[in-house]
Amino acid sequence: MLRIVAADSGAAELDSNFSVKSIIATAAVYLGFPYKRPIDYICLTKPFDPDSSEYVVRELELAGQLAKKHKPDQIHIDISLGGIRLEDLNREFLEHAKISNRGKQQLLGVLDKIREVGMRIKKETGSDILFIGKESWAVRIAELTTAACAVKYGVEKALQGEPVIIGLPRRCSITITRDYVIARSLFYDETDIVGYIRYSVPNDVIISEFPNPLAMGFRAIKIQRM
Amino acid sequence: MLRIVAADSGAAELDSNFSVKSIIATAAVYLGFPYKRPIDYICLTKPFDPDSSEYVVRELELAGQLAKKHKPDQIHIDISLGGIRLEDLNREFLEHAKISNRGKQQLLGVLDKIREVGMRIKKETGSDILFIGKESWAVRIAELTTAACAVKYGVEKALQGEPVIIGLPRRCSITITRDYVIARSLFYDETDIVGYIRYSVPNDVIISEFPNPLAMGFRAIKIQRM
Amino acid sequence: MLRIVAADSGAAELDSNFSVKSIIATAAVYLGFPYKRPIDYICLTKPFDPDSSEYVVRELELAGQLAKKHKPDQIHIDISLGGIRLEDLNREFLEHAKISNRGKQQLLGVLDKIREVGMRIKKETGSDILFIGKESWAVRIAELTTAACAVKYGVEKALQGEPVIIGLPRRCSITITRDYVIARSLFYDETDIVGYIRYSVPNDVIISEFPNPLAMGFRAIKIQRM
Known part of the structure; x- marks a missing residue:
């Protein structure tokens, strides 16, 4: 059955009033049936600004690194765009996507980079790259x-x-x-x-x-x- | 206390990539206090296209069949329209309902059939028919x-x-x-x-x-x- | 760490068809680390109409009563306005808030009272008053x-x-x-x-x-x- 690499960023450093100072970690995991725990994983703990959009490329790079090793069928990136494939992710799609305006602007800002890095990974791994986010x-x-x-x-x-x-x-x-x-x-x-x-x-x-x-x-x- | 018959369709046959091929089953259940498990039920397992709207009438027919036996106070049909009664479900209401456009078109397409079958069931059972969906x-x-x-x-x-x-x-x-x-x-x-x-x-x-x-x-x- | 007083209204009296007759209770609780159960609480059980807006002022008064005793850092009131502070809650903010029109009208109707009671409590307790609702x-x-x-x-x-x-x-x-x-x-x-x-x-x-x-x-x- 389907073998998957997925990446996400999360876990925040908080101040004593529980305000977010930074997002700490990005992780990529490799999963096969029965999809309950990672067979393999890699972590990057380099805090970044919660308002920046750099995390998308970081997730993609990390997923690509793990995917090169395992050649999964699919790579899942944590952007909730209904599972759209890398090939179909373009400016026009994003402009009509049902996401927040802020998220839209952020993604548009790194779209070229996403496509460039994504295409390279797809070529190296043969994996389908899906932007599926919280549905996965x-x-x-x-x-x-x-x-x-x-x-x-x-x-x-x-x-x-x-x-x-x-x-x-x-x-x-x-x-x-x-x-x-x-x-x-x-x-x-x-x-x-x-x-x-x-x-x-x-x-x-x-x-x-x-x-x-x-x-x-x-x-x-x-x-x-x- | 309130006795209820409810109907729903669900459970999908999937291919090996977990894509939905069809919806398998429709079930009607009869419930009384304390509403934790069916007192009685009927099932229909005749797969149908997830994009068709025939399931609404199928749910109604199956609920009607169980309701004839138990004469419940209410019949709940799985369409999330806030609990509207059959008598109040008309073209105008649907056009203003807060549901997806696709759902709206599907329902408008079978509205006459819903009303016809529903009215017959109401007459035979004396039950109120509510379109209440996921709130029930x-x-x-x-x-x-x-x-x-x-x-x-x-x-x-x-x-x-x-x-x-x-x-x-x-x-x-x-x-x-x-x-x-x-x-x-x-x-x-x-x-x-x-x-x-x-x-x-x-x-x-x-x-x-x-x-x-x-x-x-x-x-x-x-x-x-x- | 942060000490908090929070107030909410809830629990409904139902008729035998499970329709809401009234909302029964308002409670204020005082919490400190690790925020799992109240250190102190007060209750008011005087049923009110679920469609009235009086509960907001009632929650504020009850929270104020408990806050006078404990002088918490924050007071949380159950209105889901993203954690806005009392000082920033005004007509203009409410008119642009993403809440239901009905909720908006209700709040506008008691806004002056909220501000008056809130300011008095803030003065007496030194606590920040936040409208944070279900996020808290x-x-x-x-x-x-x-x-x-x-x-x-x-x-x-x-x-x-x-x-x-x-x-x-x-x-x-x-x-x-x-x-x-x-x-x-x-x-x-x-x-x-x-x-x-x-x-x-x-x-x-x-x-x-x-x-x-x-x-x-x-x-x-x-x-x-x-």
Whole structure:
């Protein structure tokens, strides 16, 4: 059955009033049947401005990197355009797309770059590139994976100084095991779906999770040295 | 308290790329307090084109058939028009309704038929006929029931040849018991709600369930002979 | 971290056809880290017409009363205006807000009163007043608390005569313990979040909970004397 690489960006660094300072992570995941957890993944934790549009190209590049290794049937990029293929994504389509004006302007600004990078990836991998966003469960698993990646980033930052607060993706909860950081979904139909990274959180780090009171559906974690 | 008959169509046959080939089942259910599982049900598994509008009349006919037996207070049909009564459903109302243009054209095309069949049912049963769709928990239980019906259809088809892939209704999961196929809801506030049919799945059939990677919120099952 | 008072109105008295007769309760809650249950709360159970707009001022007054005691950083009022502050809420803002026309008219009608009461509370408490509605988890906890308050109201009314049917807030379920009425959330990412009141339900009262068949996502309880 269908083999898929999907990419998404997520997990925010928050200030003590729970305002977003930056988006921390981009993750690409490789999935096959039964589509419940990544067979392979890569993470990039380089915080970027939530208002910039650079993340789209970053997701595409990261997905391309993983796709070169696995040659999947499809690549899913987290832009909710109903699953349109790269070949059909052009200025005219975007202008008529049912997305916010701000999102539209952002995408139009990087459209040429998206097409250039996308065409190169398609040539190298033979994969169909779909802009499918939140309709894709593969993108959701990439989203969960960003949370696991962001925990590692937060732990390393907190070890150097102040506590770090991370806003997790919607309906996501973190479980720490000896060898893994696991990001579980808190949608009841996704209890068998996870993102994860292989990473051992040092023993002198405390991670506490709580609902973000200003953003229903979202949890936050506070990471601090003991 | 209120006794209700509700009808819905659902469960899709998918190809190996998870594209919808047809909608498999229509179910009508009869519910009374405490509205958690059908007291009675009927199923029709005759696949139809997802783009056709014939399903509305089919739902109405099936609901009418069950309603004749139970004389409920209300009949709920799965069209999300805010619970409007049959008597008030006319061309003018539909033209101003907040539904997609495509849905509107489809409904306008079968409106006369809906009114004709509906009026006959109302006369025979004394029940109020409401177009309430996804706001009704009774319609949701009919939707779950279509999943159970579709499993039987899929098993019988798979026994004759190739594996069958069925896309379940949103947030639905199948449990097979000795005498029943049970369709549970995967909404966390619906854990006590089920649809079911009485049917024993043969022992040489394997059913595996997995998230449909292209449709977040939806699971699929693969049915095959051992 | 942030300390918050939030207010909401909810829980409806229903007739035997599940139509709303009135909204029963307004609750204000005081929350601190980790934002999972109220540290303190107050309830007002004085049924009001669901079509009136008086509830906004009532929520503000109740929140103000609790805020005077706790001097929180923020006060959250259940109007979904994206978290706008009291100081920025004016006629022009409301006229351009993306809310229903009916909601807009209602708010415009009580805007002067909102500003007057709000300014007084801000002066007395030093708290920022935000109109944030369903995006705030604090407002959600206030919403759950209205359900617990409404149970007490319903029990006292049922003890005097006829059974009472209460429509709970969306995705909410009631648990009765010896000393508390607890309103749990039925969102799977809110299993650690509750509202509650201290109240002992008399032993000769029977409370049964069931899905409201006409309102998906909502449960109802029937309260009656033994």
